[in-house]
Amino acid sequence: MPQTITKGYKALLAEAEAAVKTLSVEEAKSLVGRDDIVFVDLRDPRELEREGRMPGAFHCPRGMLEFWIDPESPYAKPVFQEDKQFVFFCAGGWRSALAAKTAQDMGLKPVAHVEGGFSAWKKAGAPFDAPAPKQG
Numbered sequence: 001m002p003q004t005i006t007k008g009y010k011a012l013l014a015e016a017e018a019a020v021k022t023l024s025v026e027e028a029k030s031l032v033g034r035d036d037i038v039f040v041d042l043r044d045p046r047e048l049e050r051e052g053r054m055p056g057a058f059h060c061p062r063g064m065l066e067f068w069i070d071p072e073s074p075y076a077k078p079v080f081q082e083d084k085q086f087v088f089f090c091a092g093g094w095r096s097a098l099a100a101k102t103a104q105d106m107g108l109k110p111v112a113h114v115e116g117g118f119s120a121w122k123k124a125g126a127p128f129d130a131p132a133p134k135q136g
């Protein structure tokens with residue numbers, strides 16, 4: 001018998017979007033370079049290699065999020081102990097909505113996520129570091 005998914009991704013995203021602050025790319029752009037803001041890139045390493053990076057963003061693969069945020073975890077990262085605003089982004093804005101909701105549920109604050117993610121960021125002409133050219 002097939003599995004019955006009782007709470008699908010749309011419901012999870014709707015819950016997350018209702019709970020966390022969403023920034024447009026334009027709003028996010030206006031925060032670049034500020035000392036009190038940490039942009040958190042949730043994409044996988046291969047996506048960064050392929051698509052490029054947001055300058056100055058802290059890279060936290062989505063799979064490590066909870067373990068890097070919790071100071072009691074052996075994998076805790078000091079950046080998540082700072083008194084700053086955390087702005088999450090991914091490729092398209094879905095992982096970042098769920099991640100920002102989880103981070104907020106864990107007590108991290110303030111948090112927000114970027115609508116449309118890195119794809120929208122690039123499309124809007126926001127600054128990014130292009131991927132390094134392939135060797136060979």
Ligand SMILES: O=S(=O)([O-])[S-]
Nearest residue numbers: 091092093094095
């Ligand atoms: O990056 S994503 O929005 O496709 S999950």
